[in-house]
Amino acid sequence: MKKVPFKLLFLNLVIISCVNSQHFRQEGRIQYVDTRVGTAASVTKHAGRFGKGREEYAQTIPAVLEPNGMNFWTPQTRDTEIKCIAPYYYRDSILQGFRNSHWINGGCTQDYGSMTLMPLFGALKTDPEKRGSIFSHDQETATPSYYSVFLKNYGIKAEMTGKSRSAIFRFTYSEQGDAYLVVNPNSDEGEGCIEIDTVRQEIRGYNPVHRIYQGWGKYAGYNGYFIVSYQKPLEEFGTFIGDTVFPGKTALSNRKKIGAYLRFRVRENEEVIIKASSSFTDMEGARLNMEEEIPTWNFDQVRDDLSRIWEKQLALIEVETDSEEDKCKFYGALYRASFLPRTFNDVDGRYPSFAAGKPIRIVEKGRNYYDDFSMWDTYRALHPLLNIISPRKSGDMVHSLILKYEQGGWLPIFPCWNSYTSAMIGDHGISVIGDAFVKGVRNFDIEKAYEGMRKNAFESHSSIEDYKNGMGRRALKSYLRYGYIPLEDSVPDAFHTHEQVSRTLEYAYDDFVLAQVANALGKKEDYRMLSLRATNYTHVIDTISGYAQGRYADGEFLKANNAFNFVDFITEGTPAHYTWYVPHDVPGLIQQMGGRAKYLAKLDSMFSEGLYWHGNEPCHQIPFMFNYAGRAWRTQEEVRHIMETEYLNDPGGLSGNDDAGQMSAWYVFASLGFYPVCPGTPYYMIASPSFKKAVIKLENNKKFILVAHNASPENRYIRSVKLNGKAYTNNYLSHSDILKGGMIEFDMGSTPNMKWGQ
Missing domain, CATH: 1.20.1610.10 (alpha-1,2-mannosidases domains)
Structure with a gap:
């Protein structure tokens, strides 16, 4: 399919989904988010030497979730938890079910502790690849709070919404007859368990979690427990292994491709409601999560509740523009920047101990314990964004890192699967903690945090086994x-x-x-x-x-x-x-490179010779580095160009892995007109604001307003700036300026003001 029709089709689907919705929630900002952006191969206009073919997929999923919730409830087109295979791809035409995923959205990692369920009609099919149904994107609606699709093979309209740890489904059947529900733990290792309890009217089970990177393949010490609840009277039930069915058998374990099924009679156009929940602690945790989060069987009520949560999240930054596509790109980016780190504890605060799984810990009341810090990616823009729009949540995330240090003995480098990994490089837990502290976040123990950070920076491993297990900086002795x-x-x-x-x-x-x-x-x-x-x-x-x-x-x-x-x-x-990776001492870098002229020549060549690669994180600060050498207008030029060519409101609209929301957080900052080149300092480099007006709502009940007079695709250059009514010539913003509230005004034009920002 050619790019232009593909894009027009997608935009038409977005419009249809908005028009068809009858609920209040689509009148707000949710209408601008199609969660399928990033689920197809990139069709961006990037023309550089690097990236295409290496990280062609953004690896996002069209999930229903709470911001930074535990589970990402997603349609499934791929039946595996194998590394670098996302649960859903836009190009697929067969839908296999609905998964309570723990996929690191936008990454090339692996899912873990997940479960999938699928409604069927007419005949029982148990193998995920054989039971799948044809579906069409023009009969699919994908928003942060609601997903629906028509399963053509079975004549079923399937709808999904939920909360952090729980979900509710509504299946509407076109015909009278036999309906089935199949459920399977997604254990590629064949170590899961599933059972049917007809007294409690539930299917329950677990999927053991295994580590990746350091400790690859080892049991992580905990499981993904799940419960699927039903109300409809049963005609039949049983379990299965692959295609082999065991009617009346209530439990199976430790085999690949195991699952359970239910059969019940339905009338034409009958709606059947199913609920599901999960926990990383135990089965009672999963049950309590469902009871507390979704006590009702009213699908629309849960949908409305989640829509309100998302409207509040998206309203943290209000933007005004005549471009509907720019609104879609912005709020879609803010959605994707709201996945990770994920909540890991149950509603009662319990969670498995870091790096062991046992004992079960309890996080302080009113807080969440977070995990899946894709740290090498997200310290750059995602965590700094949280320090502006959600500092209390940011502090809870830092507190979670401190808990990991206390429980594991070392501050983790890249904590995922609630374990040490040492994936990627650097020691950017220090950056995340330091940036929060420097920017005034105080709801964590900085002395304990400093103890862990200092140990990483000064102490080599005393145990080679601990080191191999992922504890401590790599190559610190050298x-x-x-x-x-x-x-x-x-x-x-x-x-x-x-x-x-x-x-x-x-x-x-x-x-x-x-x-x-x-x-x-x-x-x-x-x-x-x-x-x-x-x-x-x-x-x-x-x-x-x-x-x-x-x-x-x-x-x-x-x-x-x-x-x-x-x-x-x-x-x-x-x-x-x-x-260019010297964000903390650019004047020193200029000197090291031979002076300002050589610095600028090399910096310019990154763009003029197609060397810049936006689809991976090491380049993300580069376009803002013209500011350090008196060329603010070049930053404005290149940042706008990247926004226009590397981000589209399209299934293939991202030029590389979104990496837990880092690519999207970059866009949020860039479109507002500033960026944290050096997290750990309270400054942001000014670029080119693209919205006529943006309002950041702060937790201190103040507002920071950015107004860009005459902003347009042509008017991308800053002519002059006023901060709270006074002329402003600095090419950076301070965090304190933002926290104080007030207004910054940009006068934009189509030609550069080469003197501004020098």
Whole structure:
């Protein structure tokens, strides 16, 4: 299918879904969110050298959920929890059921602890791939609070809504006859369990969780427990393994492709309501979650409740524009930036202990315990966004990191599956904690947090088994000995081996952030040492070439013309991409590269020569770095270009993995006109606001208003700025300016004002 008709079809479907809805919720901002954006192969206009074919799918799912809830209730077109296979793809034409997914939305990881259910009619089919139904996107509605689809093979209209830990389904049957419900735990390892309880009118079971990256394949110490409740009187029930059915048998375990089924008689146009819930603690937790979150069997009431939750979330930032598509892109991005980290505790506060699963812990009343921190991605923009719009939630997330440190002994690097992983590189728990603290978030124990951060930064592992298990910084001994990680250290005990230069650059940044916290806490000697270590980036940027380069233990740089090639000492990019990873000391980087003229020439070439790669995170700060060298208008130009070419309101509308919402959080910031180049400092680089007006509603009951006079696709350049009525010439905003409330006004034009922001 050609791109233009594909896009027009999708936009028409969005309009149809809005028009067809009769509920109040579609009168608000939900109408601008089609949750299928990012579920197809990228059709963005990116023309650079990198990205296409490497991360072609955004890997998002069209989920119904609460913001940062436990479960992502999603339609399923792929029956697996295998790494890098999302539950749903737009190109698929067969729908297999509805999953309580724990997929890291937008990532290339794996699902875990999930369950899938599917309604059938006429005949029982148990295997997920054989029982699937043809469906059409023009009979599908996908919003944050409601999903519906017509299952053509069975004549069933299936509807889904829910809450954080629970969901409710409504199945409407076109004909009179035999209806079935099949349920299966999605254990690829064949270790799940399922049983039918006709007295309690429920199917229940569990799916053991297994680790990935460090500790790959090992049992994580806890399970995904689930309950599916029904009211309809049964005609028959049983269990199955694959295609083999066992009528009347109530339980199965520890086999692949197991499941349970129910049969009941339905009338023409009869509606059958099904409820489901889950827990990571135990079956009683799943039952309590359902009782507390969805005590009713009224589908529309639950839908309205979830719609109100989403309207409140999306209303945290109100935007005004004549472009309906820009509203869709913005609120769609805000939706995708509201998935992760996820709530992990039950309604009563219980959750499995970090890195072991036992004992069961209880988070403080009024708080949630969060997990699935895709840290290497989300520290850049997603967590800074939370520090503006939801600082209490951000503080609870930091508190969760502290709990992980207390329970596991080390501050985790990339905590997912409620375990250590050491996936990716860096030590960006420090960035997340430091950014929250620097920006005034205080609902966590900063001294305990500092204890964990300092241990990561200064202490090497005492146990090789703990280190291999994912605890502590990779290659810290080399980093402390040389001031960089030399090429001779292959970093063997990591999911990403080698990548020595990228690690050095990221550790230098993390050391800078930790230095800011140390200084604020009066830890002067730590501040001195960490500030010195923050200059370690200079050890891996070759002053001769001006680019990042591999370096040996004897101090010699690698002799190779490799700035624009993928090399093993750089993470998911090239030396040219990582050269700009000095967000904490751009003046020093300018000097290291040979001065302002050389800095600007190289920076300009990133865009003029197609070197920039937006579909992966290492480049995300680069377009804002013109601001540091007196070229604010170039930042305005390139950021707008990226917004227009790398983001579309289309199933293929994202140019790379959304990575737990980082790509989307980037767009939220960029469209508002500022971006946190260096989390851990209270500053944002100003770019080019795209909305006539945007209102950020703050938790302190104040509002920060951004007005862009004459803003349009043509008028992308800032002519002048006023902050609270006074002329403003800085090319950055401070966090305190935002928290105070007030108004910043931009006068926009079609030609650059080359003097503004110098």
